[in-house]
Structure formats: structure tokens, C-alpha cells
Amino acid sequence: GQNIDQPTEMTATEGAIVQINCTYQTSGFNGLFWYQQHAGEAPTFLSYNVLDGLEEKGRFSSFLSRSKGYSYLLLKELQMKDSASYLCAVRANTNAGKSTFGDGTTLTVKP
Amino acid sequence: GAVVSQHPSRVICKSGTSVKIECRSLDFQATTMFWYRQFPKQSLMLMATSNEGSKATYEQGVEKDKFLINHASLTLSTLTVTSAHPEDSSFYICSARQGGRANQPQHFGDGTRLSIL
Numbered sequence: 001g002q003n004i005d006q007p008t009e010m011t012a013t014e015g016a017i018v019q020i021n022c023t024y025q026t027s028g029f030n031g032l033f034w035y036q037q038h039a040g041e042a043p044t045f046l047s048y049n050v051l052d053g054l055e056e057k058g059r060f061s062s063f064l065s066r067s068k069g070y071s072y073l074l075l076k077e078l079q080m081k082d083s084a085s086y087l088c089a090v091r092a093n094t095n096a097g098k099s100t101f102g103d104g105t106t107l108t109v110k111p
Numbered sequence: 112g113a114v115v116s117q118h119p120s121r122v123i124c125k126s127g128t129s130v131k132i133e134c135r136s137l138d139f140q141a142t143t144m145f146w147y148r149q150f151p152k153q154s155l156m157l158m159a160t161s162n163e164g165s166k167a168t169y170e171q172g173v174e175k176d177k178f179l180i181n182h183a184s185l186t187l188s189t190l191t192v193t194s195a196h197p198e199d200s201s202f203y204i205c206s207a208r209q210g211g212r213a214n215q216p217q218h219f220g221d222g223t224r225l226s227i228l
Contacts (some may be wrong), residue, residue, distance in 0.1 A: 043204075098160050
């Protein structure tokens with residue numbers, strides 16, 4: 001099975017940098033995804049990591065350490081519109097490659 | 112690209128009604144589609160995984176006869192909530208994935224908010 005942990009809530013200031021952590025335990029790892037979900041809307045894809053290291057995509061970066069079962073999502077130059085829930089999802093290499101989602105981290109960006 | 116359309120966006124109906132939700136991948140072929148349920152301020156709960164032309168694989172605790180899933184083509188999957196009751200009220204979200212490569216993300220529909228009176 002899979003177990004995913006991420007903080008429930010975080011608060012940050014507009015223009016700042018915030019790091020959202022995700023730890024996981026899985027019996028078969030085939031990649032880690034980060035999604036953004038605004039209240040009342042469906043999730044949207046942000047990033048994918050399968051190898052150790054940092055993937056940068058504009059203001060968002062995602063890091064993975066497979067040996068530690070650890071990932072983080074880094075958001076730079078925070079904007080008010082970044083207030084949302086951020087979901088960490090781990091894809092298995094079995095069971096049709098389905099992803100298990102964490103409970104999400106609700107980020108609130110304040111002026 | 113990678114647009115998933117889910118319809119309807121909102122349903123309000125009486126207890127005992129059956130409700131059908133459609134999920135379409137508009138610009139890609141979805142070999143796998145997933146159906147989730149989400150309660151307020153909670154994470155996505157996977158209900159079932161469906162592959163085109165085969166029976167859906169349901170998660171433990173999800174009633175197959177209650178939540179009927181059909182994946183008739185590479186661009187369409189449907190979820191039918193049969194004889195819905197107030198406890199079935201929730202936000203239902205579908206997602207579709209193109210191909211079997213590990214780096215293919217899931218693309219989500221906009222969700223269906225189901226309210227059973």
C-alpha cells in the first residue's frame with residue numbers, strides 16, 4: 001500500500017517563498033505528481049518527478065529524494081492567486097499505475 | 112491540450128433517482144480513466160479505475176452495483192449513481208490519462224457536484 005503525509009495548512013506572504021513537503025511510503029514507486037486545486041474546482045497538474053533532484057518550471061519547482069521518500073514543492077514570488085490546496089500524489093508501478101493522493105496542503109497567501 | 116470535459120457540473124435531484132455523469136477526453140485518447148469522490152476539505156478518494164473495453168476495477172468499500180462505470184470508448188467514460196440517497200451527495204471528479212507511460216499526468220474534469228434531497 002501507500003501512505004502519504006503532507007502538512008494540513010500553511011500561510012505565507014505575497015512575494016515570499018514557500019516550501020510544501022510531502023513524505024511517502026510505497027511498495028512500488030513510479031513517480032510523484034503535484035497538483036493544485038482551488039476551492040470548488042478540480043485539480044490541475046503542476047509537476048512530475050521520477051528521478052532524484054529538482055525540476056523547475058517557472059515560479060514552481062519540485063524536488064524528489066527516492067531514498068528518503070520525500071518531495072517538496074517550492075513556490076516563489078507568491079501571488080494571491082496561489083492560495084489553493086496542493087496535492088501530492090504517488091504513482092504505483094502496479095495496479096494499473098493508479099496514483100494515491102495525499103490529503104492536500106491548504107496554502108493561504110496574505111498581502 | 113489535454114482537456115477533459117465532465118458533464119453535468121451540478122445535479123440536484125430527489126432520493127431514489129439514478130444520475131449519470133459523463134467524462135470525455137476532448138483532444139487525446141484516454142486509455143485509463145479514474146473516478147474520484149471528494150468531501151469538503153478532504154482529499155480525493157479513488158472510487159474506481161476503468162480501462163477502455165474492460166470492466167472497471169473498484170476500490171475496496173465501493174459498491175459496484177451502486178456506482179456503475181462504463182468506459183465504452185477511448186474518449187468516454189460514464190459513472191451512474193443508481194438509486195441515489197442523501198449520503199451519496201458529494202463532489203465527483205473524473206480524470207483521464209493518455210497512454211501508459213509513467214510520466215503521463217492525470218487530467219481532471221471540472222467535477223460534478225451532486226446533491227440528493
